[in-house]
Amino acid sequence: MSRRYELNDDSVVVVIGSGAGGGTVANELAQKGIDVVCLEAGKRLTLADIVNDPPTMDQRMGWHDERIGLPVWLCKTVGGTTMRWSAVAPRFQEHELAALSTYGELDDTTTIDWPVPYAELEHYYDKADDKMGVSGTHDTPPSAENNNYKLLKAGARRVGYEEITSSRIAINSVPRKGRPSCRQIGFCNSGCAIGAKWSTMYTEIPDAEQTGHFELRPEAMAVRISHDDKGHVSGVVYADASGGLHEQKARAVCVAGNVVETTRILLNSESAMFPHGLANSNEQVGRNYMRHMFGFALGIMPKPVNYHRGARQSGIIFDEQYHKPERGFAGGYLIETLSLDPLNVAAFVGGWGPDNTQFNEHYTHLAGIFLTGEDPPQSSNRIYLHAEKKDQHGLPLPVIEYQGHPNTIAMRDHGLQRSRDIYESLGASQVWAAEGPPVGAHNMGAARMSTNPEDGVTNAWGQAHDIDNLFVSDGSVIPTSAAGNPTLTIVALAIRQADYIAEQMTRKVI
């Protein structure tokens, strides 16, 4: 029962983006009876549009608008990057929310403690686990053990690891909430054609529509947020599919465009009252961008693995997630399974050449590892707007500058060696282990939460320090990156934010 709202209806909350953060906050608000208009730049696909063909799906749902600097992967489609994600959903640890207190001052970083108490986040983690169907929680079994995971587990035990699990994957391990269980098709990063993997495209968005308090406007690219003469945000200007501009009036605005686009919208909304852009009086918007320590390993195993059969990422080793400074770096990392298709094997191991030949010739015998670890915030890792170059909407192109911190590099070296150890313990004939192509997939920071307004962009609820009715609802608010994949935390924070917005609206503070 989808609603239609008038452009001049200023009672609605406008949510920009329908991915993990935006889809969740929109649905949570609508469930409380709050009227929401969700502006989504991409098209609305159905499950019938999802085919097990990565290039076709990249064309259908990838974000291909021009950018400068570090390539950042995201999707432009209803559901956002939850259509492409692998659905590994670990929780951050308590000490990671107290990064400054735990690690101390790291050179050239802007590490802070989170303004959110861990006990409170745990409460919302529980709700997020339930919403997303995270395996091994809420009476669901762990995810099925595919061959890639069985190998990881066997090797992990040989090198002395103990905390190994196929739980904590946001893919139905049993049929749940009207969606089927995983059939191990293995094309998770192209969208899941049966809807077993959690994506807001077929969970939060239709659930919100059922409330009668929600309108999804696909192919609506937000270009700027407007404000009134008191400095409160009052609407969002967006371009429709043919480029025509409209303004949707709003009582409050939640920005959830995934870090690069969230930054771009805030900075592009500059005005005489806010000359540096919205929520940017202290020039923190765009700074402290984090993308995690990433590392990858492939092993050629003695017997066939067929790692492409089964979920792309199906298990986690937690033993290295702790803060053990004796390893030579602060914070920790997770070791996870990964399967790459032959095109990506070529791209990762170095293109046309002997390594590609060797690894793709033994494709059926490959096992794969993905490392994700804490990446400290640095003020110089930032997103800003190009002074001259513009896109098809007349928006300045975003520039993404990122350099790995020495702590991140030391952590990666450690993880790559442990990955080699795992596969060599099982008799691998060859192991490739490296950083892989530089890319941003776990995007965090750039509009971070902070206790002290000087240190960040929003308060503990993602509410802009500068503007009461402006919220940031995606991974941009994460102050320090922790080790684990970020989306469960984005969803937990979005559920928490919806409770806060509803309370603020009831009290008529916004």
Ligand SMILES: Cc1cc2nc3c(=O)[nH]c(=O)nc-3n(C[C@H](O)[C@H](O)[C@H](O)COP(=O)(O)OP(=O)(O)OC[C@H]3O[C@@H](n4cnc5c(N)ncnc54)[C@H](O)[C@@H]3O)c2cc1C
């Ligand atoms: C290959 C891959 C695998 C991943 N695997 C995992 C994993 O296993 N576990 C994990 O935790 N995370 C994973 N991630 C990361 C995960 O996808 C993101 O953390 C998550 O989707 C971020 O949520 P978001 O709401 O910030 O952005 P998104 O989900 O990207 O949603 C943003 C939405 O905003 C829209 N938008 C942007 N700008 C505008 C605008 N101006 N106007 C209107 N709409 C706009 C976009 O079209 C998009 O739909 C993976 C990412 C990739 C690329």
Ligand code: SF4
């Ligand atoms: S492996 Fe499971 S989650 Fe991945 S695409 Fe197939 S059914 Fe969906």
